[in-house]
Amino acid sequence: MKLNVTIGKYYPADSILHRLDPRVKLASTFAFIILLFVANDFWGYLLSGVSIFSVMLLSKIPLKFIFKGLRAVIFIILFTVVFNVFFVHGERVLFEFWIVRVTLEGVFTSIRLASRLVMLVLASSVLTLTTSPLQLTDGIEYGLKPLKKIGVPAHEIAMMMTIALRFIPTLMEEVDKISKAQMARGAEFDTGNIIDKAKAMVPLLVPLFISAFTRAEELAMAMEARCYRGDVGRTRMKVLKYTKSDYISSVLMVAFGSAIILIRVLL
């Protein structure tokens, strides 16, 4: 088994979006997703659609790469569409057959929900494609700092993510080793039906968990030996700093948000 683990799906390229501060990107994506739920008419959706599309073009990532992200949720989208088409009952009936009644309102609702979902997925794909996991972690740590006052463990969350990222390849190697060892004793991992396969995972998962706990204990000791005591008196080597493009994009984001809200209120 060739171990080629890519975490997230970061697509390295040289674009304005890649260089943006992760905090700005995180906050913008978050705001965009909320605004998607604020917008509820054609103009709001058009504006969001145009914005996300121009951001996608700015990211210099091949479009088909971004749309790949939709594949994972295609089922949910179809499900939503079908349900809404058949179960939202309105005034203007398009056609009726036995107990099935499709109305214009139903079609509109499903289109609206589907486009909302598509844009939601596209926005988060752009975030993960343009931001490496490490930057994301830093962004989360710095971005959550103000929330520490209300008890959000910002540093701990970021440290957990860092360690998780660090140990994914190590644990993958371990899985490989254990599965080979079990195969050598006659374990079969890819025969039988789905229940057999699930059962076959037990002799793989139990040793994996045990070794993960041992590792965790040793790591904790090594971290303590290196004076780790949470974020008490801790400084960082790399400090995130806002640049001009970060301010510009924040202003744009605020403008976009106001526009969406205005459309909702006025129209």
Next chain:
Amino acid sequence: MSIEMIKIILLYFAFCVTLIMVIFVEMVKTNNLVFKYSRYNAESDEKEYFSALKDVNLSINKGEFIAILGHNGSGKSTLAKHMNALLTPTEGVVYVKGLNTKDENNTWEIRHLAGMVFQNPDNQIVAAVVEEDVAFGVENLGVPSEEIRERVDDALKWVNMYDFSKNTPSLLSGGQKQRIAIAGILAMKPECIIFDEATAMLDPIGRKEVMQAVIRLNREEGITVIFITHHMDEAVLADRVVVMEDGEIVLDDVPKKIFCQVEKLKSLALDVPQVTELASLLIKKGINLPNDIITIDEMADYLCRLK
């Protein structure tokens, strides 16, 4: 004699004493150290108490390179963990540069003074990028950002891993990972580094890399090195060897005087360096050799003289 004179003499005396204390200060000192731990016994449904360390008295001077030998379960790792306050004594005291490890106010100062490199390179690397991992310890000390950058770069250059600073540690070899762990400690500027079987999981090339770094740490940087191992060839390089058995120190001397006791070491289930064993076998056969040969070079030298 005037009072002034006495004052000056007293002052001079005090100055000398301080100077001596500064120069010859003991890096680590243990007094009657005992460490007990309990383990639940399922059969008798009772807690059992074990002594991992029984009355250990050891003093390690500043700048020394000391190897601690012993087979599994002899208490050598437990002893090491007492030297940077990861464990605290059940009885007795441990001082690290005069600081008592039992006092919790000293804990962070002690861990700063005495860094530790562990056995499994995979389980002591925290970050997914080499330079971030080296920075981890320094970040914990609260050093300003620019200085962290400098220290990290210097430490990576020192262990010859600067070219890998942006790599992910999982793609490196064991020896390289251990060198990064050393860099991570070195960047914290400690006065003493404890290696807890740091070469046990490495291949011969990795071991050589790490050993070279360890020797340089001691000779070039003047850092006190406490090296726990069960490889005799590594212990030979130290200034002083301490042999542990069942939680007690049984031998404590320079390597030459330790390794010439072939029979004694064998009885402690320890090996002697191959050349030393060879020398003792040759002596038994009546060949005229000294019994304290511990390196291959020495052996070659003496064998050539026989002619």
